[in-house]
Structure formats: C-alpha cells, structure tokens
Amino acid sequence: MELILAIGIGVLAGSGVWLILRPRSFQVIIGLSLLSYAVNLFIFAMGRLGLGLPPVVDPNVPMDSSTFTDPLPQALILTAIVIGFAMTALFLVVLIVARGLTGTDHVDGREPGQ
Amino acid sequence: MTMPLGHIIILPIVLPLFVGAVLLLFRDQNKVAKAVATGATMAALIVVSIVLLFLTGAGADNGWLGVYLLGNWSPIFGIVLVADRTAAVMLTLTSVLGAAAMIFASARWNGAGPHFHSLFLFLIVGVNGAFLTGDLFNLFVFFEIMLAASYGLLLHASTVAKVRSGLHYIAINLVASFIFLIGVSLIYGVTGTLNMAELAMRAPEIADADRMLFEVGAAVLGTAFLIKAGMWPLCFWLPSAYSAAVSPVAAIFAILSKVGIYVVWRMSLLIFGLETGPSAGLAQNWLLIGGLVTLVFGSVGVLASQSLARLTSYAVIVSSGTMLVSIGIGGVEVAAGAFYYMVGSTLALAALFMLVELIERGRMAGADVLAVTMEAFGFEDEDALPDEEEVGIPIPGKLALLGISFIACALLIAGMPPFSGFIAKFAILTGIIGINAGETGVPIAGADWVAVALLIISGLAVLIAMLRGGINTFWATREDMTPTIGVVEIVPITMLIGACLALTIFAGPAMGYFEAAAAELHNPVAYVDGVVSSTWVPYPGRGALP
Numbered sequence: 006m007e008l009i010l011a012i013g014i015g016v017l018a019g020s021g022v023w024l025i026l027r028p029r030s031f032q033v034i035i036g037l038s039l040l041s042y043a044v045n046l047f048i049f050a051m052g053r054l055g056l057g058l059p060p061v062v063d064p065n066v067p068m069d070s071s072t073f074t075d076p077l078p079q080a081l082i083l084t085a086i087v088i089g090f091a092m093t094a095l096f097l098v099v100l101i102v103a104r105g106l107t108g109t110d111h112v113d114g115r116e117p118g119q
Numbered sequence: 120m121t122m123p124l125g126h127i128i129i130l131p132i133v134l135p136l137f138v139g140a141v142l143l144l145f146r147d148q149n150k151v152a153k154a155v156a157t158g159a160t161m162a163a164l165i166v167v168s169i170v171l172l173f174l175t176g177a178g179a180d181n182g183w184l185g186v187y188l189l190g191n192w193s194p195i196f197g198i199v200l201v202a203d204r205t206a207a208v209m210l211t212l213t214s215v216l217g218a219a220a221m222i223f224a225s226a227r228w229n230g231a232g233p234h235f236h237s238l239f240l241f242l243i244v245g246v247n248g249a250f251l252t253g254d255l256f257n258l259f260v261f262f263e264i265m266l267a268a269s270y271g272l273l274l275h276a277s278t279v280a281k282v283r284s285g286l287h288y289i290a291i292n293l294v295a296s297f298i299f300l301i302g303v304s305l306i307y308g309v310t311g312t313l314n315m316a317e318l319a320m321r322a323p324e325i326a327d328a329d330r331m332l333f334e335v336g337a338a339v340l341g342t343a344f345l346i347k348a349g350m351w352p353l354c355f356w357l358p359s360a361y362s363a364a365v366s367p368v369a370a371i372f373a374i375l376s377k378v379g380i381y382v383v384w385r386m387s388l389l390i391f392g393l394e395t396g397p398s399a400g401l402a403q404n405w406l407l408i409g410g411l412v413t414l415v416f417g418s419v420g421v422l423a424s425q426s427l428a429r430l431t432s433y434a435v436i437v438s439s440g441t442m443l444v445s446i447g448i449g450g451v452e453v454a455a456g457a458f459y460y461m462v463g464s465t466l467a468l469a470a471l472f473m474l475v476e477l478i479e480r481g482r483m484a485g486a487d488v489l490a491v492t493m494e495a496f497g498f499e500d501e502d503a504l505p506d507e508e509e510v511g512i513p514i515p516g517k518l519a520l521l522g523i524s525f526i527a528c529a530l531l532i533a534g535m536p537p538f539s540g541f542i543a544k545f546a547i548l549t550g551i552i553g554i555n556a557g558e559t560g561v562p563i564a565g566a567d568w569v570a571v572a573l574l575i576i577s578g579l580a581v582l583i584a585m586l587r588g589g590i591n592t593f594w595a596t597r598e599d600m601t602p603t604i605g606v607v608e609i610v611p612i613t614m615l616i617g618a619c620l621a622l623t624i625f626a627g628p629a630m631g632y633f634e635a636a637a638a639e640l641h642n643p644v645a646y647v648d649g650v651v652s653s654t655w656v657p658y659p660g661r662g663a664l665p
Contacts, residue, residue: 025290096290
C-alpha cells in the first residue's frame, strides 16, 4: 500500500509541476489541482497508514497507536481541501477575466513574439 | 486565562472579522457609512494593540505572556493564541498601517470595486491571526485568509496590468501554500504535534534517524515563508504585483512581506534556537546569504526602476533583505535594531506607496521613463535654458507638502539621519560589529563585513534612486503640476511619517521595548513554558470535565 500511495503522490505531483510550468493558463490551473491532490494525499500519509482503523480512541482500551487512525491529518486535509478548492475557484475566475481582458490564454497575457 | 482583560487577545481577530462580515450585507452604495464603520474598527484595533503593548511590556524581564485557549481546550489538544511583546509590536504596526491605508482609500479607491471594506478587514484578520497564532496549521489558515483577501484587493479596480500580475501572484502563492502544507505535514509526521511551543520542546529529542526528515520539513516550510517575504530568487513576482495594486492596497501589502519575515524569525528562534541541540542554527547561513543576495537584487532594482511605484516595490525587497541579513547574523542587539528598522521602514514604505499615487496624479504618462532615459542617453532637456524674465516661481503649498513628505520617506527608507531609519541601521551595524569583536576579541567574520558593506551600499542605492526620482518630479519644469489632493489623502501620509517621527523622538523607550522583545524571542523558554503550562478554565458549577 505504501508503494502504491507513494507512486500515486509522485505521479500527481510530477504531472502537476509539469503542467504549472506550461504557458497556457488552463494547463496551469489543472496543474494546481493535481498538485493539491498530491499534497492532500501526502498529509494523509504523514499520519500513519492503516486499513480499516477508526479515527477514534476507545477509552476502554489502553492507548495503542496501532488500534486507531490518527484523526488529526484528516482534519487538516479537510481544511486544506476547502481552502485549496476555494483558491482554485478564485484562480479560475481571474483566469477567465484575464482571458476576456487580454484576448489570449497565455499566462503572460500576450502571445510570445507579440 | 485568569485575568478578565485576557479576552482582549482574541479581539484583533474577531473584531475585523465580525465587522467585515456584517458590512458584506449592505449595499456598496453606502460608501460613507462603510468607511466610517471600517475606520472605527481600525481605531478600536489601534487601542486594543496599544493595550496589548503595555500589557506585554509590563514587568521587568519576563513580561506578561498572553495565552488564549480557544474553545477552552488544553493546549495539547486545542488551538492557542499567544501574545508576547513581538506579537504586540506587529499588531500595533498592522493597525496603524491599516488605519492610514483605510483613511487614504476612503477618498476614492473604496468605490472602485465591490466590497473593498470587507476585503480590507479580512486582510487585517489574516495578518493579525498570523501574528497571534500559536500553532502551525492555523498559521496556514490565517495565511490563506490573508492571501484570499489580498487577491481580491490586488484585483480591485481591475485593469489589464492588475489582472496580468494578479494571475502570477495567485499562481505563485497557491504553489507556496502547497509547499507550506508539505512542510507542515512533514513536521507533524516526525514530531506528532503542530503546537509551536510543544514543537520547540520536542525538537531536541527527535531521533537521529528522523532528524533529517524534520529539518527538510522545516526547510520546506521556510521556503514557503521566504516566497512571501520576497527573498531572492523567490521575489520576481513582487515588484509587478505591488506596483500594479492601487496605492492604499500596496501600502497595506507592505506588511504582508513582513509577515513572512516575522514567521521565519519566530520559527527559527523558537524551534532552532539555542537549546535545541543538533538542529540549532539550522539554515542560518542560508538566510544570511539569501539576505545578502536579496539586498544586491533590491539595490539594483531600485536603481533600474523607471517608475516611482516600481522603485518603492524594490525598496520593499531591500527592506526584506536587510531583515533577512539581520536574522542570519543573529544576536539580540542585531535583532533589536532589526525590529526597530522593520517598524520604521514598513511605515515609511506604506507612506511612500500612497505618496507616489498623489505625485503621479496629473503627470503625463511616461514622464518617468523619459526622465531616466534622458539621463542614460545624455539627452539635453530642450528648454533647459532658464527664462530670463522669470525671477523665481511660486511654490504651490500642496507640492511643498508632497516634497517634504517625499524627502522624509527617502531619508527613512535609505536610513539617513535624522530619522528612525538611521538609528535602526546604526543599531544593526553596531550589533554586527560588536557581536564578535567587542566582548570576545574574535575577529569579525568576512561575511559580516560583507553584510555591513551591503547594508550601507543598499541605503546609498535607495537614496540615489529616490533623489533622482524626486528631482525629476519636483524640480521638473511643468505647467500642469499641482495635482488635486484631498485632505483625507494627505492626512494618512503625515500620520505615518508622524509615527516614524515619534519613533525617532522616543527612540530610547522604543529601543528598550524592542530589545526586550528581541531578548524574549531569543530565549523562548518563557514562551514555551507559558503555553505548555497554561490550563483551561473550569466550567462554573461543573468542575472538571470527565
């Protein structure tokens, strides 16, 4: 599972970075989305990985970290998803405005050579 | 929190948040009412932050440390807000700056786009929260609040230039936020905590196998803040974004880069301070080198700028560079000077951003470019010959006022006497020279000499650039010079310069306060103890929870 998750994060992050470095603003926004998925999965992996474990501590069982999933990263990811999503939406709006005002979807607002 | 006044710590966050949210409900046509409400909020924030300044400054060595447990959770589980001297200074700076920018904006800019006042207040929420928060993840949340508001404000009164630079600004800051999250999660994965005080306690005890991961996490986190602070080579977005924003927004943006500096400062001293064993002083050399290169980049940029707004943006980078050099060198004396410099230069930069707009108003487009290119290519001014019949010209009062303010800003930012900029730079330089040679007799390191030289040269560069700009602006032979300026526009500028003047006159007590704040930053034991030992308040009539 660790290997699959690591490869998944790596592929997402790699494609995200490549897309962010592209000159078209739509590619940039898709790159940002992919990167945010990679980061969220990464936060998830930084709490321990486990299968089928509840993110709840049972007060009757002595404290043992292998019996429950760390709930904190899940809370963090929830916040990060909300914020990242809102920011991406905002970026989309700016992107559309830039497209309308400059007449091109190049990130610099003008075609190279213009 | 035992004392009833303790609840004042939450006010810098809750008050602007509440007012900003309420203002959203009203139509934008009620411009005057909205401006009054925002102005009143900013005035209240000034009062609150000054109260905090006195509270935290009380006591001889260890001032009062305000720890506020949100939701009354114990600090291991819950979120804390921490107010110490450093935070109080930054809050005061923010509220003064915010009030000035708000007054300035009420003349015309607040009507140029929707919901200016709410966005402005939310920006203040984010900045204040970043100064007060005691844990890393809420730092992220407040950073995002601050950034979201700043995106809106940067795009305020949209023009093509604003949208174009806004696109870059948002993309870069989004990537920075993701880097921030990667750093936070790495640190959490190693230490299992996000509370900064607890992190400081656990940092020395990290196993050797995990230490590398922890340091990488801290470095990644630091990179995210340095993007905001504008360290070279992470600062290329800054000049175009700051010079594209409308002037009151650019003025309040002057504090945003200082938020990055503040966090780097606090984190590096808290987590990699003296007592943290193997990781102590991590990356301090990199901060020094980065700061030096930033100074060079900023100085060159200032000299090469062809418009005053761009010049001011590069001056922001110079200011960041000075701060980074001071952090990199370390030591309480240097830090105290740097603190003084930070407050003074931020106020002056904000004043200059607003001043530039007034100066540029009514000027013909491209006059700056012409002025610089004339100099560079040796073109003669066509009507350089003086008119024989005219004996002296009357100086319009407004222009004189603008000119005096401009000179004051130039002296403040360049660090020339008699203003606070000089005292601050002097304190930093004596700190650097005295740090090694004074007491121990060890010769001063080569890097320190480079730092001293670059700090002086960067001041000279700023002075030259601003002199040139000033001469070309105020001594130019133009008929249509007197711009229309309202009283509400000149008042905030004089207010900011007056604050710098007060900082100069009361340099003794101010410096004492900054020294105490720097000492507190360098010795985080009180901070850590204060946060970790704080206990939640028992519920009345219920006693302890199960």
